[in-house]
Every structure is written in structure tokens, then in C-alpha cells.
Amino acid sequence: MVSMLQTLSDNLATAAERVGRRVVAIRARRRIPSSGILWRDGVVVTAQHTIQREEDIVITLPDGTDVPATLVGRDPGTDLAALRLAPTNAGPIDVAPLEAIRAGSLVLALGRPGAELTAALGLVSAVGEPWRTWHGGRIDRLIRLDIGIYDGFSGGPLVDAEGRVLGVNTSTLLRGAPTAVPAATVERVLGQLLEHGHVPTGYLGVGMQTVALSEESTGLMVMSVDPAGPAGRGGVLLGDVITAIDDKAVSDPADVLAHLDAGQVGKPARLGLVRAGQPTSLTVTVGDRPIAERRRRR
Amino acid sequence: MNTADLASDVSRAAEALRRVTVEIQTNRRGLGAGVVWREPRAIVTNAHVVGTHETCVVRFTDGRTREGRVVRKDEDRDLALIEVAGAGDDVEGAVRGEAARLRPGEVVLALGHPFGMSGALVIGVVHASSKRWIQADLRLAPGFSGGPLADAAGRVVGINAMVAHGLGLAVPAAAVEEFLRA
Numbered sequence: 001m002v003s004m005l006q007t008l009s010d011n012l013a014t015a016a017e018r019v020g021r022r023v024v025a026i027r028a029r030r031r032i033p034s035s036g037i038l039w040r041d042g043v044v045v046t047a048q049h050t051i052q053r054e055e056d057i058v059i060t061l062p063d064g065t066d067v068p069a070t071l072v073g074r075d076p077g078t079d080l081a082a083l084r085l086a087p088t089n090a091g092p093i094d095v096a097p098l099e100a101i102r103a104g105s106l107v108l109a110l111g112r113p114g115a116e117l118t119a120a121l122g123l124v125s126a127v128g129e130p131w132r133t134w135h136g137g138r139i140d141r142l143i144r145l146d147i148g149i150y151d152g153f154s155g156g157p158l159v160d161a162e163g164r165v166l167g168v169n170t171s172t173l174l175r176g177a178p179t180a181v182p183a184a185t186v187e188r189v190l191g192q193l194l195e196h197g198h199v200p201t202g203y204l205g206v207g208m209q210t211v212a213l214s215e216e217s218t219g220l221m222v223m224s225v226d227p228a229g230p231a232g233r234g235g236v237l238l239g240d241v242i243t244a245i246d247d248k249a250v251s252d253p254a255d256v257l258a259h260l261d262a263g264q265v266g267k268p269a270r271l272g273l274v275r276a277g278q279p280t281s282l283t284v285t286v287g288d289r290p291i292a293e294r295r296r297r298r
Numbered sequence: 299m300n301t302a303d304l305a306s307d308v309s310r311a312a313e314a315l316r317r318v319t320v321e322i323q324t325n326r327r328g329l330g331a332g333v334v335w336r337e338p339r340a341i342v343t344n345a346h347v348v349g350t351h352e353t354c355v356v357r358f359t360d361g362r363t364r365e366g367r368v369v370r371k372d373e374d375r376d377l378a379l380i381e382v383a384g385a386g387d388d389v390e391g392a393v394r395g396e397a398a399r400l401r402p403g404e405v406v407l408a409l410g411h412p413f414g415m416s417g418a419l420v421i422g423v424v425h426a427s428s429k430r431w432i433q434a435d436l437r438l439a440p441g442f443s444g445g446p447l448a449d450a451a452g453r454v455v456g457i458n459a460m461v462a463h464g465l466g467l468a469v470p471a472a473a474v475e476e477f478l479r480a
Contacts, residue, residue: 121423
């Protein structure tokens, strides 16, 4: 008689085998290769921090063949990177919806830090709210894991017992603790990387600090202005106090960042201001954060 | 899937492993583990468990203790063959599994005597498997050395030998048999 334990074991090994056909080894750093996932045909997703060399990247496919790959782009905010390689006939990836990621679920972390597929077993220990990382990336849900981190963990897939991909594992977003970037976030970031080569991030070109306007209300005083930036060109001056963007009150620089997320680039934004004690408003066109600015935020 | 059934499967597997696992004690070192091998009939443990000793005390799961004689060692494979006169003949010996067929993600169990606690069980999965080692993602401690690593059906697939980079390393069953038959 086949026991429940054997059934569980079979399911886990089958899930590993199934998703393992998409797990590749990426040679883009010294010593041990990192793991990546064939997310779409000819496109590999991995953890951005494991790509230490942007040229001469070689990918070892699950069947052992080595193929060259080029870096499409990286997003330090979510620790994701995309690489392109010749089409491999990888079918569509089976990802789990966000709602299916629950605390307590048994999960496997797969990797390929060389020719062989590796697996580790653990649990989803907590599923948090939408989350902004310390590097400014927007993550749909913070997935904390209780799982061992071995060579090849970062960039490998988090897989449930049914063999669905829950996300991409990384050990750098949460002070070395194991986390996974959910598949929904991967899809969104991957689309932007393929289209733009980076994740466009709304940019005003001002430095701000929270100030009290009265006992009840606060605003953001403009402490520095990039004269060539969107706000500078739109007429924002040093000493202006920003109180709202598109009629939404702002009292913390994080409110502004939240409003400036990807979709806003190129669109007009109406800034509510207090200038020399008088309420006024200005409309500026949201820019894309320049590369130098992005690097500074890594 | 019923979790109560799962739990009883695990305790049944642990019980079966306990019957074929012995404690090995030398006068100097702490407690190690050993496995009553079925074919060929022998008690096997790690070479590092017996060290330079020529004899050791073997304690069976039912509490009987006998003096064991270290017949042969292979330091490179970290295996030792121990002979015990007369005792344990009624112990059936471990059912052997096939390490070569292990797949990453497959459930594995290990039994040992961590910190003197007899017959403790840990559970995990196969991390990777090669001819030389089975790498397992499970939490081994001192006292698991020389004990069995088993698959989900309770078949012994290897002898736990060490921990490296947090992974348990076990000598595959085929290599154990090769050593025992040499």
C-alpha cells in the first residue's frame, strides 16, 4: 500500500521535476553559477544581484547544453533581471495566482548551481501586504519563507506541491532572510524590462522634506530642484511646499514615490502648492528617473 | 490528503527505522548511530564514529548491549563494519532502497541519537544526489552519524556521514554494500 507520506514525496519530486525543466544555471559571476527560470520562450528571469558580469553570460539549460545569453535589463528595486537567449521551446509557465500564496503552505525552492537540479523544502511563513523595498521596488506581496538558503537559491523558483511557480527566490530583499518575489510582480517587471530595458520610475527632480503648515496639516517643502528635471522645467521653486499631487494630499516623500510609480511616466501631474503663503497649483510632466538617479538608489 | 494519516505514516516509518538502528559508543567519544544491514548481514557505521578504537559498545533498540569489534574501516568513504557475536540475530535488518533513483524534492527521513537522545527523527527532502553522496535538506546534529537515511517508504538509501554547508551528506546504499562486500 502506498502511504500518504509516499504520495506527498512523489508529489514534491514530480513538482520539482516538472518545474526543474525550466530551471537553468547562469554563469555571470565568479565561482558558483546562479539559478534562473525560463519564464517565457527565450527569456530567463533571475535575481538581479547574482548577475555580476554583464557580458559573456552563458546559460546552462536543463539538458546540459550551454548557450550564450544577453542581459535585457535589471531592476534593483525588485532584485529581478531578464536575460535573452535563443528560443528553447519552453511552453507557457504555470504560475500560481497571488491569492494561492498562503502562510503555512509547503513549498520547494529549486536551483541549478551547476549541472544538477537542487531542491529545498520549507514553508511560506508569512504573506504580507503590498510592499515597497528599500531600493524603491514595488512588490505585490511580501512573501517570507522558512527555508534553507543553499547555493543557487537566489534566482530559482518557489514552487508549490502542485508544481506551480509562486515566485522568484532571493536572499537580498530582506536582510539575508529568504523571500520570494511573487509571480505577479515578476510578470509586471518583466514586461517593463522587455519594453524599456529598465523599470521606468516616475521622476519629478525635487528633494523634499516634511514640514508643518499648521497644527493639522503638513506638506513637503522643496529643498532642492534639478533645474533640468520635470519640476524645475515646470516652474517649481525652492521653498515651495507641495501639499497634493493630482488632488491627493501628500505629507511624506513616500506618498509622492507611491504616486509616481511606473504608469505615471510621461503623464501630467497637477501639484498643489503653497508658495509664499498662498495656495497655488502647477502642472508638470512626470519624467523617467535618469540612470544616474536609479543607480544612486541601488 | 489527510494530515493525521500523514503523521501516522511518519511515526510508522520512524518505528521501522528505530528497529534497525543501533547506538554505538566508544569510551572516548559521544554517541554515534549504526544500521543493522540486511544483505550482507552486518552492522555499519561511520569510520569517524569508532575513530581509532578496535571495540565499541553496541546498543540495540530493545536495550540489549553487546561488545562490537571493528572489523574493517574505509576512512575515505567514512564507513566502518562492526561485528557483534550472537546478538541481534533476531533483528531483521534494514530494507534497502535505491539511492540512484532518488529525485530532488523527494522526502527523506534520518534517525539518530543527537546529544544522547535516542532514536530521534528528522525529515526533509533530497537536495541533490550523486554516486558519491546524497545531499539532503534536513537538520542533522552530532549523533546522527552512522545512522540511516531513508526514503518515504522507510527504505534505507544511505548512511548519514556529515553536514556540509548546512546540508546532510549520506553515503549511498550501493557504496555501503560495496564496502561491506569488499
